Amino acid sequence: MAKLRSKGKIVLAIASSGIASLLLLGGRTAHSRFNIPLNVDEYSTCNITKRTELAKLIQKADLVIWDEATKNHKYVFEVVDKTFRDIMHSEDENSEEKYERFEYLSADSVSPVSEQIQDQDILYPTEFLNTLQVSGVPNHAIELKVGVPIMLLRNTNPKSGMCNGTRLIVTKLGKSVIGGQIITDSHVGERRTIPRIVITTMSTKWAFILRRRQFPIKLCFAMTINKS
Structure with missing residues (x-):
């Protein structure tokens, strides 16, 4: 001093x-x-x-x-x-008006488990598919804004640190890609882009396979991971 x-x-x-x-x-x-x-x-x-x-x-x-x-x-x-x-005359970094929110909606469809099942769209309308929440699959609606922490749900590019469980801070929100900065592991500080991908369920709970085209991420303000 x-x-x-x-x-x-x-x-x-x-x-x-x-x-x-x-x-x-x-x-x-x-x-x-x-x-x-x-x-x-x-x-x-x-x-x-x-x-x-x-x-x-x-x-x-x-x-x-x-x-x-x-x-x-x-x-x-x-x-x-x-x-x-x-x-x-400084802005509040956490102000609700500082950053615009973006809501990303998935495109959901089904693939039949058995070829004998017909009229999948009638049996399982899109409105129903949108409500499904499956472990390891991103939700139908994801609301984001710059600065929030997210976690990857898929191995999109392991060599560059983009693995299942990698955490990032959102830096950019676009219509087709999301920009983020890695905050875990050996690639801390590096920036990456995340595209939409098609994710399918492996569960046999339903008589169909859910195909969801969405960003493979989840918000992770507080989240525990057990991979044992």
Whole structure:
């Protein structure tokens, strides 16, 4: 902190308690420095008006050091984050309006298990096929937007790291392909494209084989994999 200040950088030193703030050079409590309300909720904001001296100080600051930050409720951080974004005219990276959602629908059809079964379209209409959820097969409808984590359900190109279970972050959404950045294994950071492919079921639960043309992916915000 002293080294940064010696280089002319503006460093705001704050702490969650008064005692901790006394140990920091030029330190103050977070509530005092940023006018954080004592009782905060998800709708609270800091009492800082634009074009005030405090707002100008925040805009010029190069670094904020917050000691004992983990002692605060999450709403305290959200209050400061919202206020900073307002002062800095910054967009919320998680804003619902920042990224457009895309919904990809599959093209479902059937292949008979037995050639003696006729009129498959009558027995199994498309509306019924669209409702089927099968392990290892992507859903009929997949809703995505840039930044969400996904997992591959098929080995599309093992040599380039595109294997069943590979996780990626969506970077681009097109009509026929999806762009993603690998976040697992030895190909971390590399970008790949994912096309639609035809996936068939291997189950004999029905008297037909489901053929689904869809991107071989699933959302994976929280997912466990057991391959034992």
